[in-house]
Amino acid sequence: MDLNRIHYFFKAVEYKNFTQAANACHIGQTTMSKYIAVLEQELQTQLFIREHRTLTLTKKGKQFYEGMKNIYASYQTLCQNIQQTNTLHIGMKTTDFTDFEILESFENVWIANYNCPGQIVITGLTNEVQQASLALKEAGAKRVVELKVSGPFHSLLLKPAGEALLKEMESMSFSPLQVPYVANATAEIVTDSKKISTFFAKGIYSSVRWQQSIETMLENGVDTFVEIGPGKTLAGFMRKIAPKATVYNVSSFEDAIALEKCLSKA
DSSP, X not given: OOHHHHHHHHHHHHHSSHHHHHHHHTSOHHHHHHHHHHHHHHHTXXXXXXXXXXXXXXXXXXXXXXXXXXXXXXXXXXXHHSOSEEEEEEEOSOSOGGGOGGGGGOTTEEEEEEEETXXXXXXXXXXXXXXXXXXXXXXXXXXXXXXXXXXXXXXXXXXXXXXXXXXXXXXXXXXXXXXXXXXXXXXXXXXXGGGHHHHHHHHHHSOBOHHHHHHHHHHTTOOEEEEESSSOHHHHHHHHHOTTSEEEEEOSHHHHHHHHXXXXXX
């Protein structure tokens, strides 16, 4: 689960307007709208009624808000209480991520992201992450880059938040999935909507298995990918994971129109 979407959801509820909520979050209105749209797709339900530039929560939206507000408050408190957390971005020589047994000696260090061959992200408590970075350099890491983050995302430090989310979501019902998706916490294909709550909650404290998720799709015949949103970070990962795959980037309305025309000719 992308916690940014939850943050933006609460801002949209607060301001009842995408533009004002986007300004408060220091992002563009289009980006805000996309994040909410993706969240609605994940939940398989409409969260807001959009009318005359005013946002009103739907019945399901109110249910989601009531279920999430205590969890979100607990999550914010947890992040404030965890002192000096940090994340390091590690570029490695090897493409075999199982070689990182050295990290097992650090109690409070976890792999947060498997981005692509040769690139992972580790996270945890600052002092141990710094020690782990030195150990990785000695083991052959080409490059270690520090990333400033607000919390130890995708680590077991956030497991209590994930468990609290699961408890709240167990009371929610989801419509049958119309399209299967790949859960990035496990890189497996999900077709049963009853599993959404488990994977949604697990995503808070589990590694983001982006590379493995893409490989799952490739193994199942997917050969065309569309990155939606600003930047081309994921497209860059794709060049290392599957150089022969077709990748499109949509960062504007014009891009979406151009893509539609392109795909209609395929």
